[in-house]
Amino acid sequence: MKQISYENFFTNFSNKTRLGIITALMDGPLSVSEIVEKLGEEQSNVSHNLEHLRKCSILNVKKEGKKRIYSLNKETVEPMLELVEKHVYGCGGSCEECGLCNLKEER
Amino acid sequence: MKQISYENFFTNFSNKTRLGIITALMDGPLSVSEIVEKLGEEQSNVSHNLEHLRKCSILNVKKEGKKRIYSLNKETVEPMLELVEKHVYGCGGSCEECGLCNLKEER
DNA sequence: TTCTCATATGAAATTTGTTTCATATTTCAT
């Protein structure tokens, strides 16, 4: 049996701050301070989390003066989130725990 | 900005036991005790984790005598894992942290 | 250079998630 070890990859989608970052970058690249402002999280927290995302190639960075501009690897992220969305809409409202069906209501 | 709250969904892919369960069920449905045996994890641990997976509709259950047969929701899971695989093979070996590039070597 | 802004980093504190342990529940066989 092939033991898949994708844990660390998926960790990037399983916390609020990181999904916040991902969501924030949906509309285009942003600098760290812009992300910080958008999320209302602490700078160093955002920074730590950006590192994880970057290390898994979910984000890309480029330097621009003193700023670092982060952008989303949409090729992976978009279909990933689309898949979940599809899953949610297909579940018939049976996922009490994961909160996705609640999300449904919000939209 | 729409705040995505998919955390809990992705949590199901970001730990070893649950990915182990998912992997075990790739080849077809299994009872709890069969999963326990296959993974070498404790029964109650497997049981707890099965609950999470089921609640997010990643797994389905059906009763069969005293047994409960769990099966994989392949429609969601397969393309999800395929996506990650594609991401990995496209990353050019740059994801030191997430361990996916190491997986590459294993195969 | 020195100052300031933007970001990163390490370690401690905190929060969250996972596993274990003991026990309960369900179902079937006797």
Added chain:
DNA sequence: ATGAAATATGAAACAAATTTCATATGAGAA
């Protein structure tokens, strides 16, 4: 009914991930 097998459940113990805090680094402006 009673016992045994299969699974579930709750709470405590444990482990791991996240956040915060203090500080460091780097880059440009004065």
